[in-house]
Amino acid sequence: MKRTDAEWREQLTPEQFQVARQAGTERPFTGEHNARTEMGTYSCVCCGTELFQSEAKFDAGCGWPSFFEPKDLASVNTHSDTSLGMERIEVTCAKCDAHLGHVFPDGPDPTGQRYCINSVVLTFAKGD
Numbered sequence: 001m002k003r004t005d006a007e008w009r010e011q012l013t014p015e016q017f018q019v020a021r022q023a024g025t026e027r028p029f030t031g032e033h034n035a036r037t038e039m040g041t042y043s044c045v046c047c048g049t050e051l052f053q054s055e056a057k058f059d060a061g062c063g064w065p066s067f068f069e070p071k072d073l074a075s076v077n078t079h080s081d082t083s084l085g086m087e088r089i090e091v092t093c094a095k096c097d098a099h100l101g102h103v104f105p106d107g108p109d110p111t112g113q114r115y116c117i118n119s120v121v122l123t124f125a126k127g128d
Contacts, residue, residue, distance in 0.1 A: 001096040020098040028063025031119020040126040047096040
């Protein structure tokens with residue numbers, strides 16, 4: 001899914017554009033989905049791809065929504081990120097390449113993974 005920056009800016013808020021298209025980060029504990037507990041599906045704000053289910057969400061205490069696995073591993077890509085002088089693994093949407101956050105190996109069972117995702121790049125739909 002290719003769009004120009006101008007096209008993305010028309011679709012997204014300034015904060016969504018900064019995080020999703022410029023690999024930014026929202027401030028911790030400010031996102032609308034951090035404390036959300038309803039059952040449902042989290043999707044990419046840019047392209048609508050379903051990314052995470054509430055069943056995989058947990059409170060990591062880090063200030064961003066955290067999940068132990070994506071809904072489908074094919075819906076996300078991971079890449080090495082050394083932008084802050086340390087090695088991290090960036091998570092992006094597989095369909096539109098939106099920056100979502102990072103994944104760390106300190107999550108709960110069954111995967112041991114913590115997908116630390118910015119709220120501003122997610123939409124939420126209630127469901128079972």
